[in-house]
Amino acid sequence: MSVEAKRRRLSPSAIRAMKGERPIVSLTAYTTPIARLLDPHVDLLLVGDSVGMVLYGMDSTVGVTMEMMIAHGQAVARGATQACLVVDLPFGSYQESKEQAFRSAVRLMKETQCSAVKLEGGEEMAETVAFLTRRGVPVLGHVGLMPQLVNTTGGYRSLGHSDAEAETIRRDAQAIDEAGAFAIVVEGTVEPVAREITAAVAAPTIGIGASPACDGQILVSDDMLGLFNDFKPRFVKHFAELAPQVSAAAGAYAEEVRARSFPGPDHTFKPRR
Template sequence: MSVHSDVRKVTTNTLLKMKAAGEKISMLTAYDYSFARIFDSAGLDVILVGDSASNVMAGHETTVPITLEQMIYHAQCVVRGIDRCLVVVDLPFGSYQSNSDVALASAIRIMKESGAHSLKLEGGEEIAESVRRIVNAGIPVMGHLGLTPQSIYKFGTYTVRAREDAEAEKLKKDALLLQDAGCFAIVLEKIPAQLAKEVSESLHIPTIGIGAGKHCDGQVLVMHDMLGINNDFNPRFLRKYLNLHDQIVEAVGKYVNDVRASDFPNEQEQY
Protein backbone atom coordinates (compact mmCIF):
# COMPACT_ATOMS: atom_id res chain seq x y z
CA MET A 1 0.00 0.00 0.00
CA SER A 2 1.35 3.43 -0.91
CA VAL A 3 2.38 5.76 1.89
CA HIS A 4 0.22 8.43 0.20
CA SER A 5 -3.03 6.45 0.44
CA ASP A 6 -3.72 7.61 3.99
CA VAL A 7 -1.78 10.88 3.97
CA ARG A 8 -3.23 13.62 1.78
CA LYS A 9 -0.45 16.08 2.45
CA VAL A 10 3.17 15.01 2.22
CA THR A 11 4.93 15.94 5.48
CA THR A 12 8.43 15.54 6.87
CA ASN A 13 7.09 12.47 8.68
CA THR A 14 5.86 11.04 5.36
CA LEU A 15 9.43 11.17 4.03
CA LEU A 16 10.80 9.33 7.08
CA LYS A 17 8.15 6.62 6.58
CA MET A 18 9.00 6.42 2.87
CA LYS A 19 12.68 5.81 3.67
CA ALA A 20 11.77 3.13 6.21
CA ALA A 21 9.51 1.44 3.63
CA GLY A 22 12.14 1.67 0.88
CA GLU A 23 9.88 3.96 -1.17
CA LYS A 24 11.82 6.53 -3.21
CA ILE A 25 11.15 10.27 -2.84
CA SER A 26 10.68 12.53 -5.89
CA MET A 27 11.62 16.22 -5.69
CA LEU A 28 11.82 19.01 -8.27
CA THR A 29 12.41 22.73 -8.07
CA ALA A 30 9.62 25.19 -8.85
CA TYR A 31 9.46 28.96 -8.52
CA ASP A 32 5.92 29.98 -9.47
CA TYR A 33 2.24 29.18 -9.00
CA SER A 34 1.54 27.62 -12.42
CA PHE A 35 4.35 25.04 -12.36
CA ALA A 36 3.73 24.28 -8.68
CA ARG A 37 0.10 23.41 -9.54
CA ILE A 38 1.16 21.14 -12.39
CA PHE A 39 3.83 19.34 -10.35
CA ASP A 40 1.49 18.92 -7.38
CA SER A 41 -1.22 17.36 -9.57
CA ALA A 42 1.35 15.06 -11.22
CA GLY A 43 2.05 13.32 -7.90
CA LEU A 44 5.42 14.85 -6.99
CA ASP A 45 6.38 14.42 -3.31
CA VAL A 46 8.48 17.54 -2.63
CA ILE A 47 8.87 20.94 -4.29
CA LEU A 48 12.11 22.78 -3.62
CA VAL A 49 11.87 26.54 -4.02
CA GLY A 50 15.53 26.60 -4.92
CA ASP A 51 17.98 29.48 -4.85
CA SER A 52 18.63 28.17 -8.37
CA ALA A 53 15.95 30.81 -9.14
CA SER A 54 19.00 33.11 -9.15
CA ASN A 55 20.20 31.29 -12.29
CA VAL A 56 17.09 30.10 -14.13
CA MET A 57 14.66 32.90 -13.25
CA ALA A 58 16.93 35.93 -12.81
CA GLY A 59 19.83 35.09 -15.15
CA HIS A 60 22.65 35.36 -12.61
CA GLU A 61 25.78 33.28 -13.07
CA THR A 62 25.63 31.89 -9.50
CA THR A 63 23.09 31.44 -6.68
CA VAL A 64 24.88 34.05 -4.55
CA PRO A 65 22.97 37.25 -5.60
CA ILE A 66 19.39 36.16 -4.80
CA THR A 67 17.94 37.89 -1.72
CA LEU A 68 15.77 36.72 1.17
CA GLU A 69 12.90 38.90 -0.13
CA GLN A 70 13.12 37.30 -3.58
CA MET A 71 13.12 33.80 -2.08
CA ILE A 72 10.04 34.69 -0.01
CA TYR A 73 8.27 35.95 -3.16
CA HIS A 74 8.97 32.73 -5.09
CA ALA A 75 7.92 30.62 -2.08
CA GLN A 76 4.63 32.53 -1.73
CA CYS A 77 3.85 31.84 -5.40
CA VAL A 78 4.60 28.11 -5.06
CA VAL A 79 2.62 27.65 -1.83
CA ARG A 80 -0.50 29.07 -3.51
CA GLY A 81 -0.26 26.36 -6.17
CA ILE A 82 -0.03 23.21 -4.03
CA ASP A 83 -2.50 20.94 -2.26
CA ARG A 84 -0.32 18.03 -1.17
CA CYS A 85 3.40 18.55 -1.91
CA LEU A 86 5.86 19.31 0.87
CA VAL A 87 7.41 22.72 0.11
CA VAL A 88 11.07 23.29 1.04
CA VAL A 89 12.66 26.75 0.63
CA ASP A 90 16.37 27.48 0.30
CA LEU A 91 17.78 29.98 2.77
CA PRO A 92 19.78 32.19 0.37
CA PHE A 93 23.46 33.05 0.65
CA GLY A 94 24.14 35.61 3.40
CA SER A 95 20.90 34.98 5.28
CA TYR A 96 22.31 32.41 7.72
CA GLN A 97 26.10 32.10 7.51
CA SER A 98 27.15 34.93 9.85
CA ASN A 99 25.61 33.54 13.06
CA SER A 100 22.70 31.53 14.39
CA ASP A 101 20.71 34.67 15.41
CA VAL A 102 20.66 35.87 11.80
CA ALA A 103 19.87 32.33 10.60
CA LEU A 104 16.92 32.00 12.96
CA ALA A 105 15.55 35.44 12.02
CA SER A 106 15.78 34.57 8.29
CA ALA A 107 14.10 31.21 8.86
CA ILE A 108 11.23 32.76 10.80
CA ARG A 109 10.68 35.39 8.09
CA ILE A 110 10.41 32.77 5.32
CA MET A 111 8.02 30.59 7.32
CA LYS A 112 5.78 33.49 8.44
CA GLU A 113 5.67 35.33 5.13
CA SER A 114 5.49 32.43 2.65
CA GLY A 115 3.50 29.67 4.34
CA ALA A 116 6.11 27.10 3.26
CA HIS A 117 6.66 23.94 5.30
CA SER A 118 10.43 23.72 5.74
CA LEU A 119 13.83 25.19 4.86
CA LYS A 120 17.11 24.01 3.36
CA LEU A 121 20.58 25.14 4.46
CA GLU A 122 23.94 24.32 2.86
CA GLY A 123 26.88 23.10 4.93
CA GLY A 124 27.83 20.76 7.73
CA GLU A 125 29.56 21.36 11.05
CA GLU A 126 29.77 25.12 10.34
CA ILE A 127 25.98 25.51 10.41
CA ALA A 128 25.03 22.80 12.95
CA GLU A 129 24.28 25.35 15.68
CA SER A 130 21.99 27.31 13.32
CA VAL A 131 20.17 24.11 12.35
CA ARG A 132 19.63 23.27 16.04
CA ARG A 133 18.20 26.70 16.81
CA ILE A 134 15.90 26.72 13.79
CA VAL A 135 14.64 23.20 14.55
CA ASN A 136 14.15 24.13 18.22
CA ALA A 137 11.94 27.00 17.03
CA GLY A 138 9.68 24.39 15.41
CA ILE A 139 10.89 24.82 11.83
CA PRO A 140 11.85 21.66 9.88
CA VAL A 141 15.29 21.80 8.20
CA MET A 142 16.70 19.88 5.24
CA GLY A 143 20.51 19.74 5.03
CA HIS A 144 22.69 19.97 1.90
CA LEU A 145 26.18 18.45 1.59
CA GLY A 146 28.69 17.75 -1.18
CA LEU A 147 28.73 20.40 -3.88
CA THR A 148 27.21 23.44 -2.16
CA PRO A 149 26.66 26.03 -4.92
CA GLN A 150 26.57 29.01 -2.52
CA SER A 151 30.26 28.27 -1.79
CA ILE A 152 31.25 28.29 -5.47
CA TYR A 153 33.80 31.06 -4.96
CA LYS A 154 35.52 28.98 -2.27
CA PHE A 155 35.59 25.80 -4.38
CA GLY A 156 36.23 27.67 -7.65
CA THR A 157 34.53 24.90 -9.67
CA TYR A 158 31.32 22.89 -9.93
CA THR A 159 33.23 19.61 -10.10
CA VAL A 160 32.41 16.41 -8.18
CA ARG A 161 33.10 16.74 -4.44
CA ALA A 162 34.44 14.30 -1.83
CA ARG A 163 36.54 12.12 -4.14
CA GLU A 164 39.46 12.44 -1.68
CA ASP A 165 39.34 10.44 1.57
CA ALA A 166 39.58 13.47 3.88
CA GLU A 167 36.63 15.27 2.28
CA ALA A 168 34.62 12.03 2.14
CA GLU A 169 35.22 11.42 5.87
CA LYS A 170 34.17 15.00 6.70
CA LEU A 171 31.00 14.56 4.63
CA LYS A 172 30.10 11.32 6.48
CA LYS A 173 30.69 13.06 9.81
CA ASP A 174 28.72 16.14 8.74
CA ALA A 175 25.75 13.99 7.67
CA LEU A 176 25.55 12.43 11.15
CA LEU A 177 25.99 15.87 12.75
CA LEU A 178 23.10 17.30 10.70
CA GLN A 179 20.93 14.32 11.63
CA ASP A 180 21.80 14.86 15.32
CA ALA A 181 21.05 18.58 14.96
CA GLY A 182 17.52 17.66 13.87
CA CYS A 183 17.49 17.71 10.05
CA PHE A 184 14.64 15.65 8.57
CA ALA A 185 16.50 14.95 5.28
CA ILE A 186 19.79 15.81 3.52
CA VAL A 187 20.48 16.67 -0.13
CA LEU A 188 23.70 15.08 -1.43
CA GLU A 189 24.98 16.91 -4.51
CA LYS A 190 27.59 15.68 -6.98
CA ILE A 191 29.42 13.12 -4.87
CA PRO A 192 30.55 9.57 -5.82
CA ALA A 193 27.66 7.08 -5.85
CA GLN A 194 29.43 4.71 -3.44
CA LEU A 195 29.90 7.48 -0.86
CA ALA A 196 26.24 8.48 -1.21
CA LYS A 197 25.27 4.83 -0.61
CA GLU A 198 27.36 4.68 2.59
CA VAL A 199 25.93 7.96 3.88
CA SER A 200 22.34 6.95 3.05
CA GLU A 201 22.78 3.63 4.89
CA SER A 202 24.30 5.35 7.93
CA LEU A 203 21.30 7.66 8.47
CA HIS A 204 17.72 7.07 9.58
CA ILE A 205 16.65 10.28 7.78
CA PRO A 206 16.32 10.25 3.97
CA THR A 207 18.95 11.46 1.51
CA ILE A 208 17.94 13.24 -1.71
CA GLY A 209 20.53 12.96 -4.47
CA ILE A 210 21.46 15.18 -7.39
CA GLY A 211 24.37 13.68 -9.29
CA ALA A 212 24.89 11.29 -6.36
CA GLY A 213 23.76 7.98 -7.86
CA LYS A 214 20.81 5.67 -7.39
CA HIS A 215 21.34 4.62 -3.77
CA CYS A 216 19.97 7.86 -2.29
CA ASP A 217 16.46 7.70 -0.81
CA GLY A 218 15.19 10.22 -3.35
CA GLN A 219 16.21 12.40 -6.28
CA VAL A 220 15.97 16.10 -7.14
CA LEU A 221 16.48 18.01 -10.39
CA VAL A 222 16.06 21.64 -11.42
CA MET A 223 12.81 21.84 -13.42
CA HIS A 224 14.34 23.92 -16.24
CA ASP A 225 17.00 21.24 -16.74
CA MET A 226 14.67 18.24 -16.52
CA LEU A 227 12.08 19.76 -18.88
CA GLY A 228 14.74 20.82 -21.40
CA ILE A 229 13.89 24.53 -21.11
CA ASN A 230 17.54 25.21 -20.34
CA ASN A 231 19.48 24.13 -23.43
CA ASP A 232 23.09 24.78 -22.43
CA PHE A 233 23.40 22.67 -19.26
CA ASN A 234 24.12 19.00 -19.93
CA PRO A 235 25.89 17.31 -16.99
CA ARG A 236 26.12 13.53 -16.84
CA PHE A 237 23.56 13.28 -14.02
CA LEU A 238 20.78 15.08 -15.93
CA ARG A 239 18.04 13.16 -17.72
CA LYS A 240 15.95 15.46 -19.93
CA TYR A 241 12.35 14.27 -19.97
CA LEU A 242 11.26 16.88 -22.55
CA ASN A 243 12.89 19.24 -25.00
CA LEU A 244 10.71 22.26 -24.26
CA HIS A 245 13.30 24.74 -25.51
CA ASP A 246 12.96 23.65 -29.14
CA GLN A 247 9.21 23.07 -28.87
CA ILE A 248 8.66 26.57 -27.46
CA VAL A 249 10.90 28.18 -30.11
CA GLU A 250 8.91 26.37 -32.80
CA ALA A 251 5.53 27.34 -31.29
CA VAL A 252 6.50 31.01 -30.93
CA GLY A 253 7.86 31.00 -34.49
CA LYS A 254 4.51 29.68 -35.78
CA TYR A 255 2.64 32.33 -33.77
CA VAL A 256 4.82 35.13 -35.18
CA ASN A 257 4.26 33.84 -38.73
CA ASP A 258 0.50 33.51 -38.24
CA VAL A 259 0.23 37.06 -36.87
CA ARG A 260 2.32 38.47 -39.72
CA ALA A 261 0.25 36.59 -42.30
CA SER A 262 -3.03 37.84 -40.74
CA ASP A 263 -3.91 34.18 -40.16
CA PHE A 264 -4.36 34.67 -36.40
CA PRO A 265 -6.96 35.40 -35.22
CA ASN A 266 -9.33 33.78 -37.69
CA GLU A 267 -13.15 34.09 -37.95
CA GLN A 268 -13.70 31.52 -35.17
CA GLU A 269 -11.23 33.28 -32.85
CA GLN A 270 -13.01 36.62 -32.65
CA TYR A 271 -16.22 37.99 -31.17
Protein backbone atom coordinates (compact mmCIF):
# COMPACT_ATOMS: atom_id res chain seq x y z
CA MET A 1 0.00 0.00 0.00
CA SER A 2 1.43 3.37 -0.98
CA VAL A 3 2.13 6.24 1.42
CA GLU A 4 -0.39 8.31 -0.57
CA ALA A 5 -3.07 5.66 0.00
CA LYS A 6 -2.36 5.58 3.72
CA ARG A 7 -2.82 9.35 3.95
CA ARG A 8 -6.25 9.10 2.38
CA ARG A 9 -7.51 6.42 4.75
CA LEU A 10 -9.95 7.62 7.42
CA SER A 11 -8.48 7.28 10.88
CA PRO A 12 -10.23 5.99 14.01
CA SER A 13 -10.11 9.52 15.43
CA ALA A 14 -11.88 10.79 12.31
CA ILE A 15 -14.60 8.18 12.82
CA ARG A 16 -14.97 9.26 16.46
CA ALA A 17 -15.30 12.89 15.39
CA MET A 18 -18.33 12.01 13.25
CA LYS A 19 -20.57 11.66 16.31
CA GLY A 20 -23.24 14.30 16.05
CA GLU A 21 -22.00 15.35 12.60
CA ARG A 22 -23.29 12.70 10.16
CA PRO A 23 -24.15 9.00 10.17
CA ILE A 24 -21.22 6.59 9.88
CA VAL A 25 -21.57 4.14 6.99
CA SER A 26 -20.02 0.72 7.64
CA LEU A 27 -19.99 -2.68 5.95
CA THR A 28 -18.03 -5.90 6.28
CA ALA A 29 -15.53 -7.03 3.65
CA TYR A 30 -13.46 -10.19 3.35
CA THR A 31 -11.91 -10.08 -0.14
CA THR A 32 -9.99 -7.65 -2.34
CA PRO A 33 -12.61 -7.32 -5.13
CA ILE A 34 -15.46 -6.60 -2.72
CA ALA A 35 -13.31 -4.16 -0.74
CA ARG A 36 -12.60 -2.22 -3.94
CA LEU A 37 -16.31 -1.98 -4.71
CA LEU A 38 -17.35 -0.92 -1.21
CA ASP A 39 -14.46 1.38 -0.33
CA PRO A 40 -15.66 4.53 -2.17
CA HIS A 41 -19.05 4.40 -0.43
CA VAL A 42 -18.29 3.67 3.23
CA ASP A 43 -16.51 5.29 6.14
CA LEU A 44 -15.49 2.06 7.83
CA LEU A 45 -14.77 -1.43 6.50
CA LEU A 46 -14.80 -4.24 9.04
CA VAL A 47 -13.03 -7.51 8.37
CA GLY A 48 -15.35 -9.34 10.72
CA ASP A 49 -14.95 -12.80 12.19
CA SER A 50 -18.35 -13.29 10.54
CA VAL A 51 -16.09 -14.48 7.70
CA GLY A 52 -16.27 -17.89 9.34
CA MET A 53 -20.01 -18.13 8.77
CA VAL A 54 -20.22 -16.14 5.53
CA LEU A 55 -17.33 -17.67 3.58
CA TYR A 56 -16.46 -20.88 5.44
CA GLY A 57 -19.91 -22.19 6.33
CA MET A 58 -19.26 -22.34 10.08
CA ASP A 59 -22.16 -22.41 12.52
CA SER A 60 -20.66 -19.60 14.61
CA THR A 61 -17.63 -17.32 14.74
CA VAL A 62 -15.97 -19.33 17.50
CA GLY A 63 -13.87 -21.44 15.11
CA VAL A 64 -12.27 -18.49 13.34
CA THR A 65 -8.48 -18.33 13.74
CA MET A 66 -5.96 -15.51 13.86
CA GLU A 67 -4.46 -16.79 10.61
CA MET A 68 -7.86 -16.46 8.89
CA MET A 69 -8.32 -12.91 10.14
CA ILE A 70 -4.83 -11.92 8.99
CA ALA A 71 -5.29 -13.44 5.52
CA HIS A 72 -8.62 -11.72 4.96
CA GLY A 73 -7.38 -8.48 6.54
CA GLN A 74 -4.49 -8.42 4.08
CA ALA A 75 -6.86 -9.09 1.20
CA VAL A 76 -9.18 -6.22 2.15
CA ALA A 77 -6.24 -3.87 2.75
CA ARG A 78 -5.17 -4.44 -0.87
CA GLY A 79 -8.56 -3.26 -2.09
CA ALA A 80 -9.39 -0.40 0.28
CA THR A 81 -7.58 2.93 0.36
CA GLN A 82 -10.13 5.35 1.83
CA ALA A 83 -12.26 3.68 4.51
CA CYS A 84 -11.08 3.17 8.07
CA LEU A 85 -10.01 -0.49 8.13
CA VAL A 86 -10.82 -2.51 11.25
CA VAL A 87 -10.10 -6.21 11.80
CA ASP A 88 -11.77 -8.43 14.41
CA LEU A 89 -9.74 -10.12 17.10
CA PRO A 90 -10.96 -13.74 16.93
CA PHE A 91 -12.29 -15.73 19.87
CA GLY A 92 -9.53 -16.84 22.24
CA SER A 93 -6.98 -14.29 21.05
CA TYR A 94 -7.64 -11.63 23.70
CA GLN A 95 -9.83 -12.88 26.55
CA GLU A 96 -7.05 -14.53 28.58
CA SER A 97 -5.29 -11.33 29.59
CA LYS A 98 -4.72 -7.76 28.52
CA GLU A 99 -1.15 -8.71 27.61
CA GLN A 100 -2.41 -11.48 25.30
CA ALA A 101 -4.81 -8.98 23.74
CA PHE A 102 -1.97 -6.53 23.12
CA ARG A 103 0.21 -9.16 21.45
CA SER A 104 -2.68 -10.28 19.24
CA ALA A 105 -3.68 -6.74 18.33
CA VAL A 106 -0.12 -5.73 17.44
CA ARG A 107 0.23 -8.81 15.23
CA LEU A 108 -3.02 -7.98 13.43
CA MET A 109 -2.05 -4.36 12.88
CA LYS A 110 1.48 -5.16 11.71
CA GLU A 111 0.51 -7.97 9.35
CA THR A 112 -2.64 -6.40 7.86
CA GLN A 113 -1.85 -2.66 8.13
CA CYS A 114 -5.34 -2.15 9.56
CA SER A 115 -6.24 1.05 11.39
CA ALA A 116 -7.80 -0.57 14.46
CA VAL A 117 -9.00 -3.83 15.98
CA LYS A 118 -12.43 -4.82 17.25
CA LEU A 119 -13.17 -6.93 20.29
CA GLU A 120 -16.37 -8.05 22.01
CA GLY A 121 -17.18 -7.49 25.65
CA GLY A 122 -18.39 -4.99 28.22
CA GLU A 123 -17.34 -4.33 31.77
CA GLU A 124 -15.14 -7.43 31.87
CA MET A 125 -13.11 -6.17 28.89
CA ALA A 126 -12.85 -2.51 29.89
CA GLU A 127 -9.44 -2.90 31.49
CA THR A 128 -8.17 -4.59 28.33
CA VAL A 129 -9.55 -1.84 26.09
CA ALA A 130 -7.88 0.80 28.26
CA PHE A 131 -4.61 -1.16 28.21
CA LEU A 132 -4.67 -1.31 24.42
CA THR A 133 -5.66 2.29 23.77
CA ARG A 134 -2.99 3.61 26.13
CA ARG A 135 -0.44 1.68 24.08
CA GLY A 136 -1.45 2.96 20.67
CA VAL A 137 -3.99 0.35 19.61
CA PRO A 138 -7.33 1.93 18.59
CA VAL A 139 -10.25 -0.28 19.62
CA LEU A 140 -13.75 -0.62 18.20
CA GLY A 141 -15.90 -2.01 21.00
CA HIS A 142 -18.86 -4.37 20.66
CA VAL A 143 -21.72 -4.75 23.16
CA GLY A 144 -25.22 -6.18 23.22
CA LEU A 145 -25.45 -9.45 21.30
CA MET A 146 -21.90 -10.80 21.12
CA PRO A 147 -21.57 -13.66 18.61
CA GLN A 148 -18.39 -15.01 20.22
CA LEU A 149 -20.40 -15.71 23.39
CA VAL A 150 -23.25 -17.49 21.60
CA ASN A 151 -22.49 -20.75 23.41
CA THR A 152 -23.07 -19.18 26.81
CA THR A 153 -25.90 -16.74 26.07
CA GLY A 154 -28.49 -19.07 24.58
CA GLY A 155 -28.03 -18.43 20.88
CA TYR A 156 -28.67 -15.53 18.54
CA ARG A 157 -31.49 -13.39 19.93
CA SER A 158 -32.24 -9.76 20.61
CA LEU A 159 -31.29 -8.49 24.05
CA GLY A 160 -32.46 -5.78 26.41
CA HIS A 161 -36.07 -6.92 26.82
CA SER A 162 -35.81 -7.25 30.58
CA ASP A 163 -34.70 -4.47 32.93
CA ALA A 164 -31.71 -6.55 33.99
CA GLU A 165 -30.56 -7.20 30.42
CA ALA A 166 -31.01 -3.56 29.48
CA GLU A 167 -29.03 -2.38 32.48
CA THR A 168 -26.20 -4.81 31.71
CA ILE A 169 -25.88 -3.50 28.15
CA ARG A 170 -25.95 0.11 29.37
CA ARG A 171 -23.16 -0.60 31.88
CA ASP A 172 -21.16 -2.47 29.25
CA ALA A 173 -21.36 0.40 26.78
CA GLN A 174 -20.46 2.96 29.43
CA ALA A 175 -17.45 0.92 30.57
CA ILE A 176 -16.09 0.46 27.05
CA ASP A 177 -16.68 4.15 26.30
CA GLU A 178 -14.79 5.24 29.41
CA ALA A 179 -11.98 2.79 28.55
CA GLY A 180 -11.30 4.75 25.37
CA ALA A 181 -12.91 2.87 22.47
CA PHE A 182 -13.15 5.17 19.44
CA ALA A 183 -16.58 3.73 18.57
CA ILE A 184 -18.89 0.96 19.80
CA VAL A 185 -20.88 -1.57 17.80
CA VAL A 186 -24.29 -2.16 19.40
CA GLU A 187 -25.76 -5.42 18.13
CA GLY A 188 -29.11 -7.12 18.57
CA THR A 189 -30.33 -4.65 21.18
CA VAL A 190 -33.92 -3.45 21.53
CA GLU A 191 -34.40 -0.02 20.02
CA PRO A 192 -35.07 2.12 23.10
CA VAL A 193 -31.99 0.78 24.90
CA ALA A 194 -29.74 1.32 21.88
CA ARG A 195 -31.12 4.85 21.58
CA GLU A 196 -30.40 5.55 25.26
CA ILE A 197 -26.85 4.23 24.95
CA THR A 198 -26.17 6.41 21.92
CA ALA A 199 -27.22 9.50 23.83
CA ALA A 200 -25.26 8.52 26.93
CA VAL A 201 -21.79 7.66 25.58
CA ALA A 202 -19.17 9.97 24.09
CA ALA A 203 -18.07 7.47 21.45
CA PRO A 204 -20.21 7.02 18.34
CA THR A 205 -22.39 3.92 18.28
CA ILE A 206 -22.65 1.74 15.18
CA GLY A 207 -25.86 -0.23 15.14
CA ILE A 208 -26.71 -3.63 13.72
CA GLY A 209 -30.15 -4.72 14.77
CA ALA A 210 -30.28 -1.77 17.15
CA SER A 211 -31.66 1.72 16.48
CA PRO A 212 -31.83 4.28 13.65
CA ALA A 213 -30.70 6.74 16.34
CA CYS A 214 -27.28 5.09 16.46
CA ASP A 215 -24.46 7.25 15.12
CA GLY A 216 -23.88 4.78 12.28
CA GLN A 217 -24.98 1.45 10.87
CA ILE A 218 -23.22 -1.73 9.76
CA LEU A 219 -24.38 -4.83 7.90
CA VAL A 220 -22.67 -7.94 6.65
CA SER A 221 -22.08 -7.10 2.99
CA ASP A 222 -23.28 -10.50 1.75
CA ASP A 223 -26.57 -9.97 3.61
CA MET A 224 -26.94 -6.46 2.21
CA LEU A 225 -26.32 -7.78 -1.31
CA GLY A 226 -28.94 -10.51 -1.00
CA LEU A 227 -26.52 -13.39 -1.49
CA PHE A 228 -28.29 -15.51 1.14
CA ASN A 229 -31.87 -16.48 0.33
CA ASP A 230 -32.25 -18.90 3.24
CA PHE A 231 -31.15 -16.53 6.03
CA LYS A 232 -32.57 -13.06 6.60
CA PRO A 233 -32.59 -11.70 10.16
CA ARG A 234 -35.16 -9.02 10.98
CA PHE A 235 -32.52 -6.27 10.95
CA VAL A 236 -31.23 -7.10 7.45
CA LYS A 237 -32.43 -5.30 4.34
CA HIS A 238 -31.48 -6.65 0.91
CA PHE A 239 -30.34 -3.67 -1.16
CA ALA A 240 -29.89 -6.09 -4.06
CA GLU A 241 -30.99 -9.66 -4.83
CA LEU A 242 -27.80 -11.14 -6.21
CA ALA A 243 -28.39 -14.77 -5.26
CA PRO A 244 -30.93 -15.39 -8.07
CA GLN A 245 -28.66 -13.59 -10.53
CA VAL A 246 -25.66 -15.70 -9.58
CA SER A 247 -27.71 -18.87 -9.87
CA ALA A 248 -29.14 -17.81 -13.24
CA ALA A 249 -25.68 -16.94 -14.57
CA ALA A 250 -24.31 -20.32 -13.49
CA GLY A 251 -27.27 -22.02 -15.16
CA ALA A 252 -26.73 -20.13 -18.41
CA TYR A 253 -23.04 -21.00 -18.36
CA ALA A 254 -23.76 -24.68 -17.74
CA GLU A 255 -26.28 -24.75 -20.59
CA GLU A 256 -23.83 -23.24 -23.09
CA VAL A 257 -20.99 -25.55 -22.04
CA ARG A 258 -23.21 -28.61 -22.45
CA ALA A 259 -24.41 -27.34 -25.82
CA ARG A 260 -20.80 -26.61 -26.86
CA SER A 261 -21.76 -23.03 -27.71
CA PHE A 262 -19.23 -21.75 -25.16
CA PRO A 263 -16.43 -21.12 -25.70
CA GLY A 264 -17.06 -19.62 -29.12
CA PRO A 265 -14.67 -18.15 -31.68
CA ASP A 266 -14.37 -14.92 -29.67
CA HIS A 267 -13.18 -16.82 -26.60
CA THR A 268 -10.36 -18.88 -28.10
CA PHE A 269 -6.85 -18.04 -29.29
CA LYS A 270 -5.97 -18.26 -32.98
CA PRO A 271 -2.57 -19.44 -34.23
CA ARG A 272 -0.11 -16.66 -35.04
CA ARG A 273 0.76 -16.48 -38.77
